[in-house]
Amino acid sequence: MARLRLDPTRQQALSVSVATGAYGLSFGALSVAAGLDVWQTMALSLLVFSGGSQFAFVGVLGAGGSAAAAVATSTFLGVRNGFYGVALADVLRPVRGIRLAWGAQVTIDESTAVALAQPHDDPEARRAGFWWTGVGVFVLWNAITVLGALLGERIGDPADWGLDAAAGAAFLGLVWPRLASRRAQAVAGISAVVALALTPVLPAGVPILVAALVGVLAGWRPSAPTEVPE
Template sequence: MARLSLDATRQQALSVSLATGAYGLSFGALSVAAGLDVWQTAALSLLVFSGGSQFAFVGVIGAGGGAAAAVATSTFLGLRNGFYGVGLAPVLRPLRGARKAWGAQVTIDESTAVALAQPAEDLPARRAGFWWTGVGVFVAWNAITVLGAVLGSRIGDPADWGLDAAAAAAFLALVWPRLAHRRAQAVAAASCVLALALTPIAPPGVPILAAAAVAIVAGWGHPRPEEVPE
């Protein structure tokens, strides 16, 4: 049974890794269109490695916002990954040295979701879910990001191909499967309305920050469920 459990977890991790990595194609193309070159795009994926934060960064830059606004928006959205460590600590303990640093780098939505979706009493499955998903997404995301950046540097203006709205669509696709509860759906809708209302009047990056602030305040004191649908 233990072997079957691990095999099922690894299959789940692989499917999540491939599905998530595919969005790297859109990110790579949009990053180049926003003014970053292929190497800068690759470095952003390698070092930041947080899809929502990366899309927010290039979205602000592409809209004409400054580097400070882009970094602030990206950082704000990336803070959630730090909180995942609280739920994952019993699963990953003990981690030291390079392994600890590597674990921190691959602590993302997907690795957390797959790990905590396994039975609480099956610690090996939870650990397998975390590492297989985290490393799998890391490899797929970075490889496909480079492909997207190379293709994006050759297609010209993304608007000519209907890709100018791809950042918002990809971000929604990453977030939507997690909105499994009415409260989360209501908070997401309120944040979206606020961001849309502020877009015509606020500097680039501010609407996203305001929407994120609404989500954080509304979600305060309501812990994330352990089983997150992917």
């Protein structure tokens, strides 16, 4: 019986898809525990489809924050996906129409990372990395989210199972691989300290927004001045 053999790019894409999709179990359970029903949880994964933004949304709701704070926090974290489109412009060309809209939906941390990890002079490998990862994560994330939501309806208080801390742990798991440089680690540390310091004095969700703003300011670097030839 012949065995299906995948090239390294597709193997990497599938590995990332399985690892990321597994977090959907925690998200589904936490979403129901935060007050959303199964259908709302499914819609959030299908339409938002950004793990960090989704965990932030249900985390704010679960902590007693307002819907406005939850949406603002989720949106702030989701803005980064728009910047990925700039880096992926050459990868997605000449995609148009429905395929372009689908590409925009699956432009996430993982699909961007796998695509850009391929050799710059191999556009086919970059496209394969993007599409296999993006679609793979989308399918597994949404399928496992449903399982988590159904599980969440039956387990009762999530604190009894340790799921009250799962949002933070899962979010850290998604963010940790991006903290490869000392600068990124320093910015993350500063933002975490700010969020922890403000948590006792500000409404739920607001410390995250302030910490995100501080992170943006701390991580910003002015462009080097361009020399004008004489």
